[in-house]
Amino acid sequence: MELHIQSLTKEYRHGKRAIKNLSVELNNGMFGLLGPNGAGKTTLMKILVTLLEPTSGTVTYDGLRLGKNNQEIRRLIGYLPQEYGLYPSLTARELLNYMATLHGKSNDSNWRNRIDGVLEQVHLSDVTDQRVGGFSGGMRQRLGIAQALLNDPKLLIVDEPTAGLDPEERVRFRNLLGQLSGDRVVILSTHIVDDISSSCDDMALLDEGSVCYRGRPSEFIEQVQGFVWSTTVAPSQVPAVEAEYRVISAVRRVDGVTLRVLAKPEAVTNLPNLHQTEPTLEDAYIWMMEQKSIKEAAL
Numbered sequence: 001m002e003l004h005i006q007s008l009t010k011e012y013r014h015g016k017r018a019i020k021n022l023s024v025e026l027n028n029g030m031f032g033l034l035g036p037n038g039a040g041k042t043t044l045m046k047i048l049v050t051l052l053e054p055t056s057g058t059v060t061y062d063g064l065r066l067g068k069n070n071q072e073i074r075r076l077i078g079y080l081p082q083e084y085g086l087y088p089s090l091t092a093r094e095l096l097n098y099m100a101t102l103h104g105k106s107n108d109s110n111w112r113n114r115i116d117g118v119l120e121q122v123h124l125s126d127v128t129d130q131r132v133g134g135f136s137g138g139m140r141q142r143l144g145i146a147q148a149l150l151n152d153p154k155l156l157i158v159d160e161p162t163a164g165l166d167p168e169e170r171v172r173f174r175n176l177l178g179q180l181s182g183d184r185v186v187i188l189s190t191h192i193v194d195d196i197s198s199s200c201d202d203m204a205l206l207d208e209g210s211v212c213y214r215g216r217p218s219e220f221i222e223q224v225q226g227f228v229w230s231t232t233v234a235p236s237q238v239p240a241v242e243a244e245y246r247v248i249s250a251v252r253r254v255d256g257v258t259l260r261v262l263a264k265p266e267a268v269t270n271l272p273n274l275h276q277t278e279p280t281l282e283d284a285y286i287w288m289m290e291q292k293s294i295k296e297a298a299l
Helices: 042-050 069-076 092-102 111-123 137-148 165-178 193-199 215-220 235-244 280-298
Strands: 003-011 017-026 029-035 056-061 077-080 156-161 185-189 200-209 210-215 230-235 246-253 256-260
Touching: 003 042, 017 042, 017 200, 017 210, 029 193, 042 156, 042 185, 056 215, 077 137, 092 111, 092 137, 111 137, 137 156, 137 165, 165 185, 165 256, 185 193, 193 280, 200 215, 200 280, 210 215, 210 280, 215 280, 230 235, 235 246, 235 256, 246 280
Parallel strands: 029 185, 029 200, 077 156, 156 185
Antiparallel strands: 003 017, 003 056, 200 210, 230 256, 246 256
């Protein structure tokens, strides 16, 4: 699957631009779309699944063009939106059969086998006849993925899929997406940094409708190498440090409070017990967003 997005713009009334001249090319694999709430991620997802029309620009899916070949494109797509409603009185199998009927699929033996197959694929084969109302949050999300897989899509798009899940369910869901990305494009849109760092080899950072970074998460992290520090101070000193530096975390220990600080080397010479720390994707994300704000404020 090849997805080409070229110079894409979405403008709403009063001139508000949710997407601004965005260009990205994707092939099979897991792609992370990271950005704060309001960055334009959901707007982009809705355009890609043909729910919104762009103001300008082009999108092609294996040569099929958005706006011209929408019916054919929809057959290639599986979509799990940020808010996905389920019918609590239906069983998992009944719900998928209902979704299949809405898509014009007949209830023959081949289709029933397909439903059983996707339920097994998302690790719900042991609860196929249980009512959805009794499912946990993670089970509901996996069922949402199951409905998105019914047509064996070449492009699978999931929007904020792990929000509200507990850590164990989040890990299980990320692993599932990784397994599904071998022979298709999977776009994971999220504001949760751990979801990207744990799952994706390719990513983009989106802010205010524009791509701020595109590449491997490891290369993104390299941009903040040498700027992450650990220092331990007395509890009474914490407010002063937080007032002067960007503190990422504070952990209370026996000998004081250990702070994780994000700053250039020349700015931290006065901090006691200072140690350089290996950066994470979260550090790089915070650093880039703050540097972007500083540049915009200076204009």
